[in-house]
Amino acid sequence: MSRQRILIADDQADIRASLALVLQSEGYETGSAASPAEAMLLLERGAWDALLLDLNFRADTTSGEEGLALLSSVKQINADLPVIVLTGWGSVGLAVRALRAGAADFLEKPWENTRLLGVLRAQLALEAARRATAALTIPLPQGAILHSSATMRAVMALVAKIAHADVPVLITGESGTGKGMLARHIASVSPRHDKPFVTVDLGAVPETLIESELFGHARGAFTDAKTDRPGRFEIANDGVIFLDEIGNASLSTQARLLGVLEDGQITRVGEARPRRVDVRLIAATNADLQERIAAGGFRRDLFFRLNTVEIALPPLRERIDDIPLLAGQFLLASASRHNRPARGFAPDAMAALTTYSWPGNVRELAHVVERAALLAEGETVHLADLRLTPAGPAPVERMTLDQAERYLIQRAMADAGGDAEAAAKQLGLSRSAFYRRLASLRK
Numbered sequence: 001m002s003r004q005r006i007l008i009a010d011d012q013a014d015i016r017a018s019l020a021l022v023l024q025s026e027g028y029e030t031g032s033a034a035s036p037a038e039a040m041l042l043l044e045r046g047a048w049d050a051l052l053l054d055l056n057f058r059a060d061t062t063s064g065e066e067g068l069a070l071l072s073s074v075k076q077i078n079a080d081l082p083v084i085v086l087t088g089w090g091s092v093g094l095a096v097r098a099l100r101a102g103a104a105d106f107l108e109k110p111w112e113n114t115r116l117l118g119v120l121r122a123q124l125a126l127e128a129a130r131r132a133t134a135a136l137t138i139p140l141p142q143g144a145i146l147h148s149s150a151t152m153r154a155v156m157a158l159v160a161k162i163a164h165a166d167v168p169v170l171i172t173g174e175s176g177t178g179k180g181m182l183a184r185h186i187a188s189v190s191p192r193h194d195k196p197f198v199t200v201d202l203g204a205v206p207e208t209l210i211e212s213e214l215f216g217h218a219r220g221a222f223t224d225a226k227t228d229r230p231g232r233f234e235i236a237n238d239g240v241i242f243l244d245e246i247g248n249a250s251l252s253t254q255a256r257l258l259g260v261l262e263d264g265q266i267t268r269v270g271e272a273r274p275r276r277v278d279v280r281l282i283a284a285t286n287a288d289l290q291e292r293i294a295a296g297g298f299r300r301d302l303f304f305r306l307n308t309v310e311i312a313l314p315p316l317r318e319r320i321d322d323i324p325l326l327a328g329q330f331l332l333a334s335a336s337r338h339n340r341p342a343r344g345f346a347p348d349a350m351a352a353l354t355t356y357s358w359p360g361n362v363r364e365l366a367h368v369v370e371r372a373a374l375l376a377e378g379e380t381v382h383l384a385d386l387r388l389t390p391a392g393p394a395p396v397e398r399m400t401l402d403q404a405e406r407y408l409i410q411r412a413m414a415d416a417g418g419d420a421e422a423a424a425k426q427l428g429l430s431r432s433a434f435y436r437r438l439a440s441l442r443k
């Protein structure tokens with residue numbers, strides 16, 4: 001494969017040189033332009049894979065007008081060329097204008113090389129994918145939180161608002177709704193994005209080890225403590241700690257966590273001296289903490305410390321508008337991973353995907369689609385390839401009473417063509433009893 005060619009446009013020779021050095025060390029070929037006119041000339045003459053454009057062209061201007069003008073000329077001659085703009089630190093307004101004018105992404109100066117390379121790689125991959133599958137949906141960079149429903153748009157708008165504030169976040173939602181993914185996303189767009197992100201699954205660590213796991217221990221503190229060891233909070237210092245399944249924390253762990261949140265200090269097991277830690281806490285749970293509080297299993301004071309911001313991830317069945325996008329993207333990814341021909345869904349298959357109740361949420365959807373990608377013979381995934389139990393979630397033996405009721409009511413309504421009276425009769429219910437149940441399902 002020939003090397004990818006990146007054009008660097010900046011009037012400052014030292015910035016051009018250092019960008020070129022970073023890019024060349026990663027195997028890219030580079031060219032550089034010291035003025036907008038030179039950049040246009042080079043773009044017209046050669047084939048380039050991406051443009052890195054410093055918007056603050058000319059050291060004495062900070063308005064970015066010259067850079068923006070160049071950006072729009074570039075987009076006129078090559079609309080598909082990924083343009084990554086560099087802006088002065090804190091000039092988010094300028095970055096937004098650049099994105100509106102067609103820039104693919106932006107970086108603030110001083111940039112970090114790893115982030116620069118990450119952004120560049122993602123944009124090159126996107127553009128390559130766009131070219132290869134012009135007719136298909138555009139694959140997004142790995143790790144993007146795919147969504148198109150109004151519900152999830154609202155969630156993501158809230159996320160965008162709170163990611164920058166250094167406050168604790170509590171993410172609630174059923175298993176597989178993407179809580180872990182969202183926690184990572186929040187960290188990655190927060191000011192702590194380049195600091196450690198440490199996960200502790202409070203459901204998985206045995207109670208006897210949890211304290212030393214979280215806070216560390218001194219050598220000899222207990223039989224297996226052969227060396228001094230920092231805990232997860234210390235490892236996460238300056239960064240983010242993600243406490244998964246916080247609902248599973250014992251009351252004594254809860255008390256210790258509350259202590260850390262209150263005074264920002266931890267003490268290793270077997271030590272007397274507390275240590276200061278600066279950690280942003282993100283917690284997640286699929287349990288109903290209010291219910292736990294009422295039952296005495298969860299501390300109310302800890303709950304209020306954790307939920308400064310609470311983000312509820314709705315179950316997939318309550319955001320069916322996300323399903324076509326998620327299923328489509330999962331299908332393309334699985335098909336390419338397994339080298340299979342599947343590209344899209346037959347209408348009956350898509351109808352089944354959007355009506356299934358998805359008790360395992362997005363994780364289950366990803367599995368079902370991956371299996372379908374393997375099973376489908378041609379480009380189209382058919383209903384049978386999905387291997388979903390028709391119109392219902394699990395076999396009735398594995399349903400909860402609620403799920404079974406929902407299933408029976410939905411089936412009766414479907415059989416009766418939406419005629420509630422006939423459906424009620426089929427289920428042996430009076431019309432008013434049937435309506436009551438129907439109403440409770442819609443809550």
Ligand SMILES: Nc1ncnc2c1ncn2[C@@H]1O[C@H](COP(=O)(O)OP(=O)(O)OP(=O)(O)O)[C@@H](O)[C@H]1O
Pocket residue numbers: 144145146147173174175176177178179180181182244286326362363366
């Ligand atoms: N909106 C989304 N876009 C793309 N992938 C998603 C999305 N939501 C979830 N996923 C994928 O679904 C899987 C489950 O997500 P995740 O592990 O974050 O869920 P969770 O709610 O933390 O689950 P659990 O409660 O079981 O730990 C992951 O593979 C994740 O990448």
